[in-house]
Each structure stands twice: as structure tokens, then as C-alpha cells.
Amino acid sequence: MISIPKPITTAYIVLLGIMLGAALYAGIVVAPTVFHSEAALGSELLTRFQEGLIMTVNFVKLSYLVNVTIIAVILYEGYRFKSFERDTVGLMSAVMVVLTGLLYTQYYIPQILQMQSEGEAITKSKLFENAHFASELDFKLFALSLLILLVRNIYRNIK
Numbered sequence: 001m002i003s004i005p006k007p008i009t010t011a012y013i014v015l016l017g018i019m020l021g022a023a024l025y026a027g028i029v030v031a032p033t034v035f036h037s038e039a040a041l042g043s044e045l046l047t048r049f050q051e052g053l054i055m056t057v058n059f060v061k062l063s064y065l066v067n068v069t070i071i072a073v074i075l076y077e078g079y080r081f082k083s084f085e086r087d088t089v090g091l092m093s094a095v096m097v098v099l100t101g102l103l104y105t106q107y108y109i110p111q112i113l114q115m116q117s118e119g120e121a122i123t124k125s126k127l128f129e130n131a132h133f134a135s136e137l138d139f140k141l142f143a144l145s146l147l148i149l150l151v152r153n154i155y156r157n158i159k
Contacts (some may be wrong), residue, residue, distance in 0.1 A: 004079060009157055012076045014094040019069040023143045028064055031055060046133040049120040056112060066142070070101045073149070090152045096145035099136050108135035 016095055034055045038044040046054075077094040080087070115122050122128055 003083070004076070008076075009153070012072060013060075013150065013153050013157070014126065015069060015072055016146060019065055020146045020150055022062060022065055022145060023139065023146065027143070030058055034058070047120070048105060049116075049123055052123060053116060056109075056116060060109060060113070063109050066105050068103045070098050070105075071144075072134065073097050077149075085151065087156065090149065090156065093145045093148040097142065097149055100142035100145060104135065104138050104142060108138060113133075124151060 033040060034051050035048075037046050037051055073094050077090065081091065108131065112128075112135065115128050115131065
């Protein structure tokens with residue numbers, strides 16, 4: 001099998017870094033700012049439900065990058081695996097990136113959108129609270145797996 005050209009590996013590593021940066025920025029900067037909009041606006045103009053709607057738009061847009069990253073991970077790491085460039089840590093973190101990313105984009109985002117479409121009352125329920133907590137946990141696992149995969153690929157390519 002032909003080894004992967006350096007420019008493709010570099011682009012892959014950059015994509016992983018961009019995805020990780022976007023995930024961290026969304027969780028560390030965007031979410032706290034949106035959910036505490038009164039601090040930025042000077043008074044409480046938005047309800048918690050309205051802030052949630054704005055945050056959902058951000059995460060729907062972020063899910064497009066998550067899906068592109070998932071495809072890149074499958075293609076890149078799949079090719080490496082088929083080329084007998086086996087790396088247990090890389091493979092396990094790649095599987096986690098794919099699984100948690102798909103769970104986020106194909107299950108949690110649609111579930112939250114569906115619940116929000118039912119109105120503000122459902123978003124105050126225990127069901128919504130649990131779904132939201134699970135989606136946050138899943139996204140944190142996605143970011144951690146992505147970090148491990150990124151570090152592993154950088155380490156593998158500087159040898």
C-alpha cells in the first residue's frame with residue numbers, strides 16, 4: 001500500500017485541531033455567554049428558552065464541521081488501518097471520535113430540536129434536562145477523544 005502523502009496528513013492534523021478548537025470555544029466561550037446574556041446586554045432581555053434556541057443554532061452549525069471531521073477520520077484512519085499501520089491508541093480514539101460525533105449530530109441535536117419545537121414547557125422537564133446533560137457529556141467525550149487522536153497523530157508524524 002502507498003503511504004499517505006505529508007500534505008494530506010498535515011491537512012488532517014489541521015482539521016482535527018480546528019475541530020477541537022471549535023468544540024472548546026463553543027463550550028467554554030459561546031455557551032456561557034449565551035446562557036448569561038444579561039451580563040452582556042445589561043438586563044434580562046431573553047428567557048432561558050430563547051437563549052437555548054440561540055445556543056441550538058450554534059450547535060447545529062457546529063455539527064456540520066463535526067460531520068466533516070467524522071468523514072475525514074473514517075477515511076484517514078481507515079486507510080491507515082487497511083495499510084497495516086496499526087496503532088491501538090489511535091484506532092480507539094478514532095472509533096470514539098466517530099461514535100460520539102455521530103451520537104451528537106444524529107441523535108442529540110435532532111432530539112433537542114424536536115423537544116424545543118414542542119415549546120418552552122418541555123424544556124423545563126426532567127426529560128429535557130437529562131437529554132441536555134447527556135448531550136453535554138457526549139460532546140465532552142468527543143472533544144477528549146479528538147484531543148487524544150490529535151496528539152497521537154502529531155506524535156506519530158514527528159518521529
